[in-house]
Amino acid sequence: MVPVIRCRSGVCPLPGPHLVLLFLEQKFAAxxxxxxxxxxxxSILILIAAILLTTGLSWFALRNYSSAAPVAEDNLRGMxxxxxxxxxGVAARDLSLNSLASFQSREIAYVMLxxxxxxxxxxxxxxxxxxxxxxxxxxxxxxxxxxxxxxxxLGTGEYVYEFQTPFHLSGKTCVLRLALHTWRSEAxxxxxxxxxxxxxxxxxxxxxxxxxxxxxLRRQDAQxxxxxxxxxxxxxxxxxxxxxxxVRNPLAGIKxxxxxxxxxLPDGRDRYYAQLIVRESLRLEQLADDILLFTRSDAAVSLxxxxxxxxxxxxxxxxxxxxxxxxxxxxxIAEQVNVRCPEDGLHRLLLNLLTNAIQALTAGGxxxxxxxxxxxxxxxSVADSGSGIEPEMLSGLFEPFRTSxxxxxxxxxxxxxxxxxxxxxSIAAVSAPGGGALFVVKLPAVLPEGTV
Amino acid sequence: xxxxxxxxxLLTASVMSSSVSAHAFWGFGDSKQSGLNLETxxxxxxxxxxxxxxxxxxxxxxxxxxxxxxxxDGVRVVVVLGPQRYWVEHGIALKVGDSLxxxxxxxxxxxxxxxxxxxxxxxxxxxxSVSLRNESGCGAWSCGGTGTGSVRNTSHPAHxxxxxxxxxxxxxxx
Numbered sequence: 001m002v003p004v005i006r007c008r009s010g011v012c013p014l015p016g017p018h019l020v021l022l023f024l025e026q027k028f029a030a031x032x033x034x035x036x037x038x039x040x041x042x043s044i045l046i047l048i049a050a051i052l053l054t055t056g057l058s059w060f061a062l063r064n065y066s067s068a069a070p071v072a073e074d075n076l077r078g079m080x081x082x083x084x085x086x087x088x089g090v091a092a093r094d095l096s097l098n099s100l101a102s103f104q105s106r107e108i109a110y111v112m113l114x115x116x117x118x119x120x121x122x123x124x125x126x127x128x129x130x131x132x133x134x135x136x137x138x139x140x141x142x143x144x145x146x147x148x149x150x151x152x153x154l155g156t157g158e159y160v161y162e163f164q165t166p167f168h169l170s171g172k173t174c175v176l177r178l179a180l181h182t183w184r185s186e187a188x189x190x191x192x193x194x195x196x197x198x199x200x201x202x203x204x205x206x207x208x209x210x211x212x213x214x215x216x217l218r219r220q221d222a223q224x225x226x227x228x229x230x231x232x233x234x235x236x237x238x239x240x241x242x243x244x245x246x247v248r249n250p251l252a253g254i255k256x257x258x259x260x261x262x263x264x265l266p267d268g269r270d271r272y273y274a275q276l277i278v279r280e281s282l283r284l285e286q287l288a289d290d291i292l293l294f295t296r297s298d299a300a301v302s303l304x305x306x307x308x309x310x311x312x313x314x315x316x317x318x319x320x321x322x323x324x325x326x327x328x329x330x331x332x333i334a335e336q337v338n339v340r341c342p343e344d345g346l347h348r349l350l351l352n353l354l355t356n357a358i359q360a361l362t363a364g365g366x367x368x369x370x371x372x373x374x375x376x377x378x379x380x381s382v383a384d385s386g387s388g389i390e391p392e393m394l395s396g397l398f399e400p401f402r403t404s405x406x407x408x409x410x411x412x413x414x415x416x417x418x419x420x421x422x423x424x425x426s427i428a429a430v431s432a433p434g435g436g437a438l439f440v441v442k443l444p445a446v447l448p449e450g451t452v
Numbered sequence: 453x454x455x456x457x458x459x460x461x462l463l464t465a466s467v468m469s470s471s472v473s474a475h476a477f478w479g480f481g482d483s484k485q486s487g488l489n490l491e492t493x494x495x496x497x498x499x500x501x502x503x504x505x506x507x508x509x510x511x512x513x514x515x516x517x518x519x520x521x522x523x524x525d526g527v528r529v530v531v532v533l534g535p536q537r538y539w540v541e542h543g544i545a546l547k548v549g550d551s552l553x554x555x556x557x558x559x560x561x562x563x564x565x566x567x568x569x570x571x572x573x574x575x576x577x578x579x580x581s582v583s584l585r586n587e588s589g590c591g592a593w594s595c596g597g598t599g600t601g602s603v604r605n606t607s608h609p610a611h612x613x614x615x616x617x618x619x620x621x622x623x624x625x626x
């Protein structure tokens with residue numbers, strides 16, 4: 001589908017490059033809008049689901065962990081009460097307490113029976129039976145009758161659960177102090193900790209992998225869009241090349257007859273019209289050349305080009321334009337700077353950049369062309385003192401058919417980029433610090449022989 | 453594309469490291485450690501007497517303590533014998549398969565293993581005994597001792613061999 005342009009005299013058969021580009025952009029935007037909207041909605045839904053899942057799993061893990069400690073305490077308390085009850089039964093049957101020595105359990109760190117006076121009536125270490133207990137912690141159990149439980153650290157460095165309970169022995173109340181190993185009972189806490197660690201690790205992993213997948217998809221999406229745009233532009237280039245080929249021959253005839261008329265007609269209105277015909281024919285010829293150059297697929301070239309020679313030629317060539325525009329050009333270039341780029345390409349590159357700068361300096365100004373060597377790279381910079389580049393133009397500055405000029409085709413900078421890319425270099429544009437535009441081209445240098 | 457791959461590798465590495473650090477944070481990282489004071493720890497309350505057969509002998513752990521593993525009533529216990537240097541200087545024959553009676557302070561480490569900080573060891577096979585600590589748990593290597601024998605750790609790490617009969621802490625007898 002080709003956009004149709006309504007003219008005063010009817011329908012214009014050929015679209016201008018700006019209009020074709022506008023059409024393509026609108027087409028791309030419409031397609032992007034159609035594909036982006038449902039994808040964005042799905043992305044938001046997935047994000048909400050992931051947040052809810054994360055919240056739910058975190059809540060579950062923390063709740064499980066917080067309930068594990070009381071469960072472990074209950075286990076220990078239950079075990080202590082069971083052992084105490086069993087020991088009370090054994091002691092009731094054997095008042096000599098000798099039978100208590102045979103009471104074994106893997107969970108018991110030690111056990112002692114303390115009389116009201118503080119004497120150890122029984123201890124799991126027989127050597128301590130009959131000694132005085134070394135602390136008064138048992139007294140609170142005797143006076144209040146309430147169970148005592150706490151975590152204490154033994155001399156071995158182990159933390160044990162110490163349980164103290166009133167113990168009735170032949171009508172007297174003693175205190176049973178029971179220290180239990182906590183490792184087995186705390187298995188539930190270890191499992192809860194493991195669960196929390198696993199859940200949080202998996203959540204972090206999930207989020208990070210999700211982020212990575214999102215980035216990959218975004219990258220792929222951008223590549224697909226870029227590819228589609230390149231394909232469209234390539235198609236446009238093919239059409240343009242055919243058109244240009246068909247236009248060039250009749251254009252040569254128009255220009256020739258225009259020049260003939262310009263020479264033969266006397267000064268006056270008719271001669272002015274003939275000059276207009278020649279000028280516009282030349283502009284069209286230049287546009288046709290640009291389009292042909294842009295659409296031509298060059299083989300990779302590595303011929304060296306001398307920048308000094310090209311700069312000298314351009315200084316002479318552009319002198320009338322510079323003088324007419326009131327622009328002063330300064331060239332800072334070391335002699336014999338060779339780059340891995342053919343001279344005709346260099347000529348075109350610098351001509352476009354300098355012409356661009358001259359056109360930007362409508363009220364005169366200054367252009368500085370600088371060439372510097374940095375190791376195996378040569379940096380060419382063209383700075384002007386004009387109004388600079390508008391920020392919205394920067395992103396698509398080197399794309400074809402993008403121009404802010406009323407009479408430009410928008411191929412100059414695109415051609416520059418094509419030349420630089422073909423030579424394995426790079427080109428960038430920025431607004432210069434002191435105002436104006438700054439174009440920086442980096443090209444591979446041809447090092448003198450013997451240089452590493 | 454390469455930067456994306458690098459980003460993914462970095463993400464994976466960070467996840468692995470965060471997982472490991474989380475593991476350590478939640479207390480699983482030290483599962484190989486007992487959390488006990490195996491050098492100077494002792495508690496008279498937990499003193500017990502255990503009998504069993506030696507399964508393995510370790511000349512020195514990461515703290516330089518000589519240890520042996522023993523099966524006691526189907527339970528694997530680690531008997532902490534004291535500093536390795538002390539065993540190098542003094543001697544008692546201990547080898548895999550010997551029947552031992554060990555008296556010492558028992559503790560369960562954070563790794564779930566039962567440790568006995570040995571106070572007295574009796575080799576039931578040879579009817580030989582050695583006191584390594586006094587009743588309050590102070591080691592012969594730190595509270596002084598009168599042992600005379602010598603011990604050499606042979607090239608086989610699971611075998612400590614007595615070179616000459618000797619006494620440690622004056623409590624050895626045959």
